[in-house]
Amino acid sequence: MKYRALAVAAVLFAVSLAAGTAMRALYEPRFPPLAELQGGAFAFQDASLAAAGFRAPAADLAWIQLLQYAAGSLPEYVDAPGKGYEHLAKLSLRVARLDPSFNRAVLFGAGILAWFHGVDRPDEAAELLRDGMRMSPDQKLYPLYIAALAYKKKGDSDRMIALLESSFDQPETPSTMKAILANLRQSRGELKEALVLWIRILENERDASEHGRARAKIVELRAALRGRQGKKQVDGRKHQ
């Protein structure tokens, strides 16, 4: 009688052990171990948040810092002269290691490294995508981007763009990647296709960060198309 509570505790603890085993058998979170978290300026921030059980919020903060870095306003990571985005892959991977389901960070980093004007580092982008694929093997956009990179290396821009455009409406596709695609179309002189892409960006609420640029681009492209049409008409009259 004296130790009744102790006996109850032992029974309940055994039940909790059985329930814990069943819980773990049904679902095992796919987070990389803490040992895989990156060192560097934000190591303490990442480790303390992850240790306190806030991995997703830690990844969110890392994502904000990645965006700040991409915008050139992260004092902890400043690029050496002539080496633009040298820390981009590392910072993108940092987000994915905190939360592998944050696929957009890897796609964002790879998109800039491979297709952003003046960067052109497809090997680094492919490496980043492979790391992302290792952590999140179910994500279909990683192999798609790797295939698009292979077309880029072969110089087959048509198939590369077609492949990337097939993922345009996927929710994981970063807005920056959509803007890069629209700019790629424009740089190839495909103004109509570029205009359509910018309109699709403007119509998508998730791409709100690119809406300002989309509005300006739509005005610019419509003017350019009108100019081109006018030129065609003049040329046509000349021929007549």
Add this chain to the structure above:
Amino acid sequence: MQTISAVFTYTFKEHVRHKAWLSSALFGFILLGGALVISALGADERPRLMLDLGLAGIEAITLVSIVFLTVNLILQEIESRAIYLILTHPVRRSDYLLGRFLGTLAAAALGMAIMAALHLVLLGLYGWWEPGRYLAALLCTLGKAGVMGSLALLLSLALTSEAAAMAFSVFFWMLGHFSSEMRFLADRSGSAFIKTAIVAFSHAAPDFAHFNYRDFWHATAPGAQWLMWAGVYAVAYAGACLALSVQLFEQKEF
């Protein structure tokens, strides 16, 4: 049952009227406002950031308040000698302890519910609406709070020092999130003895790493069966800690 209900009501009212509870609820609202501001920096991922940071804020406030409240729950009454007066009545110590704990958990749950309602309204404004999964995440947070509260109560009775009980509670909180790491270490360990010791320790410590539903749902979230087992785990683990607390409390001489 009547005693438990009476103690529960008295404890619940006591906490809700307490400045600490009100200020923690206020702080929770500030954190939700912070989540709204910070998420604006997240560009395409604003709804995700609002969801994660808001739920993290709710969990942090709930845990801080439940640890603070349960650590002081009995110790303060012993210090102020109010417990002598209560125990002169025909109240079983186990009923008293259970009523006090459930009242505290209910007060924490009420705070959580108020913060969650505001959070859901904010999320709704940004087009996010998945109340079923949101409720599952909240229940997991409540489960964590229940386990943590019962553990903090046990520690406060075992250590009889508020500071030590709070420090150990934080330690167990951290340890609970290292359960996967401990198993990872056990896998890497060459010694069978160390491996067994680590595995045993990882099972004895509360397993919070498997309780973070709010961290899982961006990937494939666990199903209803998992939630059921998680509920059984939380209730059984908290119950075991409460039973141990009752054992300690019954052995105390006042």
